[in-house]
Amino acid sequence: MKNSFTGKVALVTGGAGGIGAEIARALVEEGGAVSIFDTNAEAISNVISSLNSTKVIGKVVDVRSQKSVEEAVSEVVSHFGGVDILIAAAGGSLGTPRDLNEISEEDLDLVIDVNIKGTFHCAKAVIPSMKSRGGGAIVTFSSIGGRSASPVTGVPYAAAKAGIIGLTRRLAREVGADGIRVNSIAPGLFLTGRLQGMFDKMSQSEQKEVLDGIPLKRMPRIEECVAPVLFLASDASSYITGAVLDVNGGRLMAN
16 A cells, blocks of 8 residues: 555544554555644644654644634645545543443543544534545544443443444445545554553453453554554545444454
């Protein structure tokens, strides 16, 4: 896929850390221009410095805010001329508790708002530009936790990630005629940042349960999530839309 994103403009939400940062890096390495949306200004600056490219910009954006997203997307369109690709990676469990009796209303609101509202706001904001450019690709982030009952994350996360799948399929139907493809990736347990901390806090029996349920019998490498995302964002998947790509080492084998 070398240089497969030359001439393309990609927007990566949650792009200043974890998998999002590695996706941004890979897009630049393959010729793309990238805009990183994140809430952490220092992390954005660090990623941009490490990429050392004139084709990368960053914006401090709270994806829960429609106004914040719309203003930032407008700036990206002015800077690069448009948007071809959206990688909606902002989300996750966001440090909220796993156990039901510890989950507050604020925890629920945070997880639902960042994952579902954030994905919706960003997709809605970039679609006009994609239409004007003759099409585009949107990749949303679901999770194995939204596809099955996970022992690692809580109910709000499961609900949000299941909701992302419904959002993805309905949006794919709505914008398909405009040449815009919308697909979702559903990663398994990639141990970055907060998830590493959650996994470390699990009991040995719970950790063993996770590993025993993976046919490949190992935890994944970050690049094993990045490559499938880039596939869904690229012309290599030009006749795929409304799909959910499971990347979990066989832990979930969906029909």
